[in-house]
Amino acid sequence: MTKKEPFFWITVSCGLIILAFILLPLIQMLTAPSFSMLKETIQDKDVVRSIWLSIYTAGLAALIAFVFGTPLAYILARSNFRGKHLIESIIDLPIVIPHPVVGIAILSVAGKNHWLGQFFGELGIRIMGSVTGIVVVLTFVGLPFYVNAVKNGFENISPRLENVSRSLGASMFSTFSRITFPLAWRSMLIGIIMCSARAISEFGAVVVVAYHPMIAPVLLYERFESYGLKYSQPVAVWLVSVCLTLFLILRILTLRNKKDE
Amino acid sequence: MIHIEDVNINLGEFKLRDINLRIEKNEFFILMGPTGAGKTVLLEAMAGLIGVHSGRMTIAGRNVTKLPPEKRGISIVYQDYALFPHLTVLENITYGLHFHKLPKNESKKRRDRLVEELNISHLLKRLPTNLSGGENQRIALARALMVNPKVLLLDEPLSALDPGFREDIRIGLKRLHKSTDVTFLMVTHDFAEALSLADRAAIMNGGKIEQVGYMKDIFQHPDSTFVADFVGMKNLFMAHFQGTKANVNGLAIELGRTPENGHGYLAIRPEDIVLSREKLTSSMRNSFSGRVTAIVDHGLYYEVDIIVEKVLFKSLITKSSLFEMEINEGSEICLSFKSTAIHNF
Numbered sequence: 001m002t003k004k005e006p007f008f009w010i011t012v013s014c015g016l017i018i019l020a021f022i023l024l025p026l027i028q029m030l031t032a033p034s035f036s037m038l039k040e041t042i043q044d045k046d047v048v049r050s051i052w053l054s055i056y057t058a059g060l061a062a063l064i065a066f067v068f069g070t071p072l073a074y075i076l077a078r079s080n081f082r083g084k085h086l087i088e089s090i091i092d093l094p095i096v097i098p099h100p101v102v103g104i105a106i107l108s109v110a111g112k113n114h115w116l117g118q119f120f121g122e123l124g125i126r127i128m129g130s131v132t133g134i135v136v137v138l139t140f141v142g143l144p145f146y147v148n149a150v151k152n153g154f155e156n157i158s159p160r161l162e163n164v165s166r167s168l169g170a171s172m173f174s175t176f177s178r179i180t181f182p183l184a185w186r187s188m189l190i191g192i193i194m195c196s197a198r199a200i201s202e203f204g205a206v207v208v209v210a211y212h213p214m215i216a217p218v219l220l221y222e223r224f225e226s227y228g229l230k231y232s233q234p235v236a237v238w239l240v241s242v243c244l245t246l247f248l249i250l251r252i253l254t255l256r257n258k259k260d261e
Numbered sequence: 262m263i264h265i266e267d268v269n270i271n272l273g274e275f276k277l278r279d280i281n282l283r284i285e286k287n288e289f290f291i292l293m294g295p296t297g298a299g300k301t302v303l304l305e306a307m308a309g310l311i312g313v314h315s316g317r318m319t320i321a322g323r324n325v326t327k328l329p330p331e332k333r334g335i336s337i338v339y340q341d342y343a344l345f346p347h348l349t350v351l352e353n354i355t356y357g358l359h360f361h362k363l364p365k366n367e368s369k370k371r372r373d374r375l376v377e378e379l380n381i382s383h384l385l386k387r388l389p390t391n392l393s394g395g396e397n398q399r400i401a402l403a404r405a406l407m408v409n410p411k412v413l414l415l416d417e418p419l420s421a422l423d424p425g426f427r428e429d430i431r432i433g434l435k436r437l438h439k440s441t442d443v444t445f446l447m448v449t450h451d452f453a454e455a456l457s458l459a460d461r462a463a464i465m466n467g468g469k470i471e472q473v474g475y476m477k478d479i480f481q482h483p484d485s486t487f488v489a490d491f492v493g494m495k496n497l498f499m500a501h502f503q504g505t506k507a508n509v510n511g512l513a514i515e516l517g518r519t520p521e522n523g524h525g526y527l528a529i530r531p532e533d534i535v536l537s538r539e540k541l542t543s544s545m546r547n548s549f550s551g552r553v554t555a556i557v558d559h560g561l562y563y564e565v566d567i568i569v570e571k572v573l574f575k576s577l578i579t580k581s582s583l584f585e586m587e588i589n590e591g592s593e594i595c596l597s598f599k600s601t602a603i604h605n606f
Contacts, residue, residue: 158341158343160339160341160343161343161345163305163308163310163330163337163339163343164337164339164343164345164404164405165345165356166308166309166310166329166330166331167308167309167310167330167331167333167335167336167337167405168331168336168356168357168360168404168405168407168408169331169357169359169360169361169408170331170356170359170360171329171331171360172329174359174360178356178359179345182347183346183347
């Protein structure tokens with residue numbers, strides 16, 4: 001065996017430092033609360049309600065991203081037009097804007113002083129302090145992750161497959177449903193996971209728009225502020241476990257299907 | 262059958278200009294040209310996958326210029342086959358039947374015939390991902406012919422295959438063409454391939470059609486320097502014609518015919534130039550002595566470059582005759598060619 005050069009050991013040690021940096025705090029937090037505290041926390045109705053709210057608002061955000069984002073991702077993957085880069089940059093904007101700014105920006109169009117807010121008000125839709133508001137915020141921050149993942153998925157499908165399908169008599173719609181969708185659905189699932197993962201972790205923007213009803217990160221923050229670290233840890237453990245389990249299930253589902261093919 | 266009239270296509274940097282083509286029913290027509298000539302673009306435009314800027318395309322008398330691809334009755338086989346990776350071979354082949362309703366027994370009959378003809382019956386249940394290039398090729402052909410198209414477009418179908426396979430597929434293609442009444446239109450940049458398959462061909466270059474005609478005519482009577490060079494007329498000279506003589510850089514060449522006086526080009530295929538140690542006393546009207554400047558090994562044959570006064574000729578000879586005549590770089594040698602081997606334009 002050849003002697004390893006110093007460079008090799010530098011890369012290894014940097015890698016170890018990064019792993020420790022990520023894992024140490026997480027493991028510490030996950031192992032800190034006692035079993036009885038965990039049990040007590042999950043019996044707390046507020047905690048269960050907030051985690052559930054977090055999950056289903058994030059899920060709704062991902063669903064909205066799926067419905068509206070898929071066609072957009074398809075266009076971005078398939079066609080070249082002037083201003084395409086501009087549109088791609090706009091899609092990425094929610095990633096780079098500071099989170100509280102997102103909340104404030106959404107409130108500025110949803111308030112009574114804006115025609116859009118007035119319009120929604122007349123329809124009886126309230127953004128401020130409502131589940132609707134939370135979903136709007138989560139969709140806003142999660143969309144870029146969905147669109148980018150699915151765009152990549154579409155780009156990996158050769159347009160020639162669609163061309164052949166068309167030449168064999170399939171309309172655009174049949175081609176999409178028989179060829180493009182079956183080949184792209186895995187990237188859509190990944191997009192949904194990325195989008196909802198991003199949505200479920202949002203705090204800064206949600207807290208501006210809707211402190212109540214309380215999603216899990218907000219509840220976590222409130223517990224930390226009022227009772228301290230010890231009381232926020234069990235909530236954190238539950239939130240993380242529930243999320244990881246959900247994502248794990250989705251991953252397993254997709255991997256198994258890959259094997260089938 | 263296929264009439265393309267004054268078609269212009271604009272794809273940003275790339276343009277096809279004034280394309281005019283007429284392809285007869287059940288013809289095996291070939292589109293030839295170097296990479297970037299616009300062959301595939303023209304193919305995709307016929308299939309309706311690329312919009313045309315102006316002009317008209319009709320197929321069997323029907324104007325298809327504005328029709329979507331699924332309404333044209335044109336199948337396409339790509340160089341990379343473009344088989345649907347998530348469908349089995351059988352599902353791939355029968356894909357088009359979702360949109361072309363056929364009585365069950367008829368579709369089965371057609372399927373069985375194609376499967377047998379293309380020898381893919383043992384593959385039907387498999388996914389295309391792990392099959393060889395030749396197998397994928399045959400599946401793509403079966404899928405394209407399953408819908409009984411009026412026209413089959415083939416985009417360089419042989420170039421991605423191993424040379425050993427190519428011969429088989431080429432013969433297969435020819436047989437397939439004979440057994441159907443489908444019009445075949447194939448893109449290739451390989452002249453030998455074209456010669457063995459096609460009735461007629463068009464040579465494209467830089468987004469334009471340079472020449473259309475029977476293979477034999479294109480081969481023997483190229484219309485332009487580009488075509489001459491493309492079909493392997495390696496001896497291509499600027500000439501000044503006067504009477505039956507052509508003056509190439511001071512060298513007088515006998516044409517045996519009287520072209521229009523003035524400037525033009527003169528082309529001779531390298532295999533039509535005969536080399537000899539002594540001056541030949543034969544019917545060949547043109548015989549010159551020169552000096553060998555280079556010998557290039559092409560495997561089965563050698564290209565010998567000979568300079569006669571100021572004119573450089575290229576000749577092809579076999580390995581054995583090269584050794585028999587003891588030709589080396591610098592040797593003095595005679596070259597002769599018939600006046601009928603000379604092409605002028």
